[in-house]
Amino acid sequence: MTYHLETAEHPEKLRRVAIDPVSRVEGHGKVTLLLDEDNKVRQVRLHIVEFRGFEKFIQGRPYWEVPVMVQRLCGICPVSHHLAASKAMDAIVGAKRLTPTAEKIRRLMHYGQIMQSHALHFFHLCSPDLLFGFDSEVGQRNIVGVAAKHPETARRGVLIRKFGQEAIRLTAGKRIHGTGSIPGGVNKSLSVEERDYLLKDIYQIVAWCRDAVHLARELHETDPALYNSFGIFRSHFMSLIGADGQMDLYDGRLRARDDSGAIHFDGVAQADYEKYIQEEVKPWSYMKFPYFRALGNERGWYKVGPLARVQNCDSIPTPLADAERREFLDYAGGMPMHTALGYHWTRMIEMLHAAETIKDLLHDPDILGGDLMTTGERGFEGFGMIEAPRGTLIHHYRVDENDLVSMCNLIVSTTHNNQAMNEAIRHVARRYLHGREITEGLLNHIEVAIRAYDPCLSCATHALGKMPLAVELVDAAGTLVHRLQRDA
Amino acid sequence: MSQTFTLDGEEIPFRDGQTIIQAAHDAGRWIPHLCYHPEFKPHGSCKLCTVTVNGRHMASCTTQAAAGQTVESDTEALNGERRTLLQMLFVEGNHFCPSCEKSGDCKLQATAYELGMMTPHFDHFYPSRPVDASHPEVLLDFNRCILCSLCVRASRDVDGKCVFALSGRGIGTKLVVNAASGRLADTDAAIGDKALEVCPVGVILKKRRGFAVPIGERTYDKAPISETEE
Structure with missing residues (x-):
């Protein structure tokens, strides 16, 4: 095709x-x-x-090494790989349900990742195009140019990202490529001092994230002819959905909608992903092209990431972000928005959701707990799925009786968006x-x-x-x- | 204890029969080393503890202390040679510190940090070495072996088992286990053996421990090896 x-x-x-x-x-x-x-x-x-090769050289390595090794796929969203691999390996050690402390520390790490990655993308990488124009003077079209012309916007971008990185550092041990999440739980929780260090800035961060949503929205409202049609095409959406249809970026079941918003499939368990998703290869790219099996490679491709997630869920479980979600849906006029630039608006809604979630977690005493690990009956196959900043991330492993990985399949967010x-x-x-x-x-x-x-x-x-x-x-x-x- | 030698200009007392590295250790002075361990007979193979004794290069783990010796250790020239030895150890094996569970507790890594090794310098050998996961409790990852023979000596001299041995010669030398199958599971190695405790790098690992110790609490997160070494 x-x-x-x-x-x-x-x-x-x-x-x-x-x-x-x-x-x-x-x-x-x-x-x-x-x-x-x-x-x-x-x-x-x-x-x-x-050309990388992780799926191959992860084979023959001990399973407990995988969450740390495989995160080296990326320097921007290593936490997503770290957690997806850990979730898969939870099944290997028989940890069907993590301790409250372990799950909340992982969530804190993950929402820190969402925040820092979304801030990096919007402020550092894309704001030059959005604030100056796509064909503006190329010498100005970079983050240095933004810092000169819009210093407060640039400063907030840097500080929001820094906050997310600090949440990662305190839960994973390092800002990039930490070791905090291990099969069956985590290796540390937060001390009171660490919690208070994050708590002192979180309200400011929430306010700035809300302003960022409004900035993205204003861009759409200022030039709707451009923003509502640039790079537009209709496609399916897919993302994980949490309990009660709410957005959950850490865990859930797969839901897909068609281009008009009708449910294509819903409630799909992570272990069943192969029944619904197939990958095609093309001779001119190292990246595969996934599609929904039921629709075939011609009609079955889809979008993932913020634009999909915000329109796929029934609600967002934090009030400010959910209010912004409803504003977005109203603006879209009751039908799914398909313009490429809609990603920026929805990405900022998610960044606000991440900030609110971190705020709630910082007020939860469980993150200070000492019960970090769970074990159970040994398993031999694990699925780890998470909503990474760029979309649905799938890790799938088999582990042999000697504890070595015998099979690894990764479908990363960007691959879903290839077509x-x-x-x-x-x-x-x-x-x-x-x-x-x-x-x-x-x-x-x-x-x-x-x-x-x-x-x-x-x-x-x-x-x-x-x-x-x-x-x-x-x-x-x-x-x-x-x-x-x-x-x- | 009235006898002394000088180490980098400092008077170091020693007892009869002590080696230079033993006397230095007792005096609170660290000489870099990998194959030396105070509990075992010295092997003198890694050469990292090389010092100059009255101007001659000598392994401080096998050289007896003697009164009046002038010993130099912490000099730029000797540390440069030690960095070269470390670089060769790194390229001869497959040492991927970023995903190695021994990171932060590894003496090879800690010594390289201490001596300011910034790059491997030499081309990597990328040898093809196996992982032996046959034992239910212990993993052997031969990729990281530096042939220090500590496990060999511990098994032979403390455990009385001879589970490990160095086989082959020269660049072909490798660590093997004492079983016709070549699998650790078919030896009499058991949890509690001293041989399973002494590996300075990430070859002999207790299974399923992985990254249980968080960053910041590992041995060499707290202090450099020169301040923590036995």
């Missing part, structure tokens, strides 16, 4: 324009555009050019680039669409031994001389 603008019929006759690397995203990727002599766009692809990002940039290419002289500002429109998804290309290229590779030797006339292919 190929989509419109995915593959040109005669690429050898077309002019190639590359955005390499895509900037202000995590990891390394590139976009290639093939244009004809009239600058009409004939092919657009987001290529992921990193969506490709569709978004094709939409932008058709609308803004087709038939026009290509400029840096126009090419940045492509990057803006990709950035909206907050892709983590490092995370998304974790596989080894499964990827198809094709090498083509083409002569100057465009004739294929030789082709080598390794299928998946």
Whole structure:
């Protein structure tokens, strides 16, 4: 199956324009555009050019090492991998239910992760596009430019992120790549001093996060023609949903809606994910393309992440964020919003939810408790699913009787959005680039669409031994001389 | 105890029969080392404890202290040579500190920090070494072995079992266990053996402990190895 603008019929006759690397995203990727002599766009692809291999080299390692090792997939959202792997390994040690202290410390770590990652993305990576314009002066279009022109916005962005990082440090031991979560629980809780250190700033952080939601909303209201249509395309949504249909970024069951908001599936247990999700490989990217089995690869692809989560849940269990969710839904007019820039607004709603959740956890005496570990009957297969900042993250392991990992499958958030990002940039290419002289500002429109998804290309290229590779030797006339292919 | 030698200019008293490193330790002076352990007969193989005695390079764990010796240890030249030895140890094995549960408790890592080793410098060998998880309570990860032989000596001299041995020669030397199958499960190793307690790196590990000790509470989080070493 190929989509419109995915593959040109005669690429050898077309002019190639590359955005390499895509900037202000995590990891390394590139976009290639093939244009004809009239600058009409004939092919657009987001290529992921990193190659990692975690699924392979995690095999043969002891299971208790995995939550620490596998988080090295990423330097931005390591906590998500750390926790997803820990949740999977909880099943291996038979911990069906964590102690209240362990679960709440993990949640504190996770919502700190959501906060710092969302702040980094909105303020550091994307605010230059949103505040200055997509084709504004390129020398200004960065966080330094934001700090010069909008110093209070930049300062708040830095401090919100710092707060999230501090929540991670105090629960995981380090801001990046800590060890706090272990199979069956956690290795530390908070001391009173640590709790009070976070508590003294949390009310200010909540207020700033609320302001950030309003800033994102104002951007939509100021230029609805742009914000309501940029990179728009209709697709399904998917996310974990907690008890009573509420947003829960740490745990839950899978729910998917179609492009009009109707439920496609709901209440799917994490262990059943393979019955609902299939992955396709394509020869031009190291990143796989997941889709819903029941709909096939042509119609079954979907979006994950903030835009999906905020519209997929029935409510958000913290009052300020839920009020903002309702405002967002009212603005969308009763139907799901599909514009790529809607990700920013919903991402800020989630950041507010994370701040409120952290505030509530800091008032919970359980986070000071000493009962950290649970064990039970030994298991041999574990599923760990979590809503990472960028979307649903799936870890799946099998562990042999000697405690070594025998199978590992990871489906990371950015991979779910692979087709969506490709569709978004094709939409932008058709609308803004087709038939026009290509400029840096126009090419940045492509990057803006990709950035909206907050892709983590490092995370998304974790596989080894499964990827198809094709090498083509083409002569100057465009004739294929030789082709080598390794299928998946 | 009236006899003394000088260590980096400081008078160090010693008893008859003491080695330089033993006398230095009793006087509160740390000389870097990996294969030396005060409870076992010295092996003299890692060479990290090399000092100069009256100008000659000597292993301080095997050299007897003698009155009037002039011993140099904490010099830039000797520490530079020690860094090189450490770098070779790091590249000859597969030492991935970021995901190693021994991090923070590892003497190789702690000594490298202490001596300011910033990079491995040499090309990594990336040897293909196995993990032996056959024993129900103990994991052997040979990737991290530095051939210090502490487990060999502990098993032989304390446990009386000879569970471990060094096999092969030169660069082909490797740690093996005393079973025809080559599996630890088929030896008489048991929890409580001294040999299972002495590994300075992350080869011999009690299973399912992993990262139970949080960052900040591990041995060398609290103080550098020069202040905590036995």
